[in-house]
Amino acid sequence: MMVSQNALTVFEALKNLGVDCSMDEDQCVKHGQDQSPISTVISPDIVVYPKHTQHVMDIVSIANQMKMPIVPFGAGTSVEGHVLPIHGGIAMNMTHMNQILEISPESLTAKVQPGVTRKQLDQALAAYNLCFPIGPGVNATLGGMCSTGASGTNAVKYGTMKENVLGLEVITSEGKLAKTGTKARKTSAGYDLTRLMIGSEGTLGVFTEITLKLYPVPEQISVAICSFESISDAVNSVISIIQNSIPIARVELMDGHTVSLVNDYSQLELSEIPKLILEFHGSSQYISEQVERVNSIVSQFGGSEFNWATEKEERNKLWQARHDTYYAAIASKENARSISTDTCVPIDKLADCLLESINEVNDSGLPYFLVGHVGDGNFHFGYLIDPDIEAERQTAEALNSRLIERAIKFEGTCTGEHGVGMRKMHYLEQELGSESISLMQKIKQALDPNNILNPGKVVLLNSVQEDIEG
Template identity: 50%
Template sequence: MPHPSALPDLLAALRTPLGERISVADAVRAHHGHDESCHPDALPDAVAWPHNTAEVSAIARLCSQYGVPLIPYGAGSSVEGHTLAIHGGISLDMSQMNRIVAVHEADLTATVEAGVTRMQLNRELRHSGLFFPIDPGADATLGGMSATRASGTNAVRYGTMRENVLALTAVLASGEVVHTGSRARKSSAGYDLTRLLVGSEGTLAIITEVTVRLYGMPEAMSAAVVNFDSVRGAVDTVIQSIQCGIPLARAEMLDGLTMQAVNRHSRTDYPERPTLFLEFHGTAQAVAEQAAMVGELAAANGGGDFAWATQDEDRNKLWQARHNAYFAGLQLQPGSRCVATDVCVPISRLSECIEATYADLAAEGVAAPLFGHVGDGNFHLMLLVQPGDDASLARAKAINHRLVLRAQQMEGTCTGEHGIGIGKQAYLAAEAGTHGLQLMRAIKQALDPQGLLNPGKIFPLQP
């Protein structure tokens, strides 16, 4: 799959709607057959760049006719192999569908094509007093963020893509175009098809347009960094802040090894101890009150003095350092690849889960950066592996396996935001249960009976 004899005819047919916007060049295919994960590269047979929904529909109809897989591609920043063409086929690069269709300031909504990135949208909004808050770190596309149900550093206050996507335009495997949801703030009309497609990882439909919620820019925004004697102290500070009703905008924890990597990479000089990166939004008075309350909680949990960043330039520098934590971690072992994993547990179990993970790492003699969105109970572990070191890779996968089981036993989930992709399919089966997985497969079969949309992701192809 795909059948080799079908490809030449399909490629010839695709020239009609696309012209030169389809490529079989080795370098282009290699770029689209590689992502940030440790999964082996898997190259598509060709790469296509559509310009609008009509062209995506035409491409899907032709792929359906010839029985060739179609793999949506956004910014290529996934870490679970979502964009890898493990069964061959056409990689559908959405980057040239980058038009902001409409901004409705009074309604606090924007409609964009799937290739628009979050930073592009916020640049467009900068003079409106509005912003789009979902910030996964990478400058990901809104289509990709919807497909993977992305979240990030602002999720503790603003939620994930699930809460912030109002409507979608999408193309089914047959080429039919569907519109889900509306710009209304709520609806009880039938099945929630928007939520069905958000998080479907390109396996049910190809998202071509997204309508998202916008938010008013706060009067005051203040960020702070505070280090702690222990990870538990940092985590407990966040949990207690949430329990006290303090509306944290961002609450990120980086452990000592991650801070060491961040300092080297971003040329900062933070103490190399467990550290919280915090941000407060609201009126000037509210922000000051929130910060004072969190400061008291931090001091009681072994936290040091706050280092403040109130100017935009300083705040941006601080959060850029946080966003670079992944790439900083890779530089701890130059040339390494990363078994990047994330889990999410009820916040009351977060410290316990992290401490058990540290015990496991110590028993294996492995040092691994750990950081995450502690306000959501979600953290990431970077297990670094040198290419070709099979023993190290096996050890990393075993640590990941135990971490996921630990999170699920704590009534958590195998992934808070990375998604299932290729790497976490076995854990989805355990988490969803037999009947839940059967229901997912039934939905897939109903919408994509030939199994052509991003095949082999979320669950393996069935014979």
């Protein structure tokens, strides 16, 4: 590995500040990877492990002075290349800042550091009979979840990170601390910096503290599986459930082929036909009422009797299997990477968008999996490619491209929850137009004039990009 004089200077400065840091090749290589299908890996020059907010301020401040790129790194579960340090520089591993600072059952809020993981938080909240319902499948950090505007299976009832983060402490590109919100449930206090920062993918600031909304654990949680003869019957059921505003907590789609992948990987014995996994939250009486309404809808579309997972263990096993779909798929093909799609369309366009896309991928012959948070109109194909076979990558990218065009035509978005990263910048422009991109560029330029914060992601700044690369 070539080491620049700049990097050595920064490394010495960081060490003098007492910050844990490393230029060890193993460490650097590890922080040049994520779960995206991007194969051109560039390692950072330095990996740092801040322990507290002042560390982060110092590190960013030094990076800014030296005009050195800095990329916050959490659990490394991004699928869009967010954490790849494509211009080298500093990978800032946030996982040592993993304290839960406050849990307040009285105000239904928590304050956490960005390195706290979803499962760690779940576990801590369980003692209070509280929950934070935003759950992407993987065990991401809360900082990472803020960065991408994550959501997951519960969003249909509880919303996304955008609706469930009350405020952030953010370190600006100058290394200064800004507070974007309070513990109040709503606010009109100036520009909504909280929401601007959520989904900014490390390009506008680094999070050091996150204030979350909490919820009491529902009195009862009931999970049922319902099987269908065809995908279209399953999807049309979902459309009707949502149009009738039945307050379902989760409704997840799996196609028959994906069920078979999951059966193999997670030792389940589900029938290998299209399925909805339905979860209901509330009192037993309220759940009965919802179930009755949902039952009457699915029966119109030939849905099976509900198969109930009543025990907590059984439920957890089922959801874990669902969340492990990605790993199940990856394991099903040698040297596989997944190119994951993430379109989200208005609910009435879900069937049209999904069915056309299934036909297309079947025609292509590429292996894939299909899951979806269909209650939001959001679904994911995972096209399984061998990254070393260029033709497979091209086929997958062409499928993704056509799917996104279709979603945009239906007034949907290219990304419901995974974010833009490196791979969707041109789709972003296709979706929102050049003037919106120009506004985003102006914001980026204003808040990070040296373009040190995760450069090359979300929007490009042509004027300064070369400086960073040079």
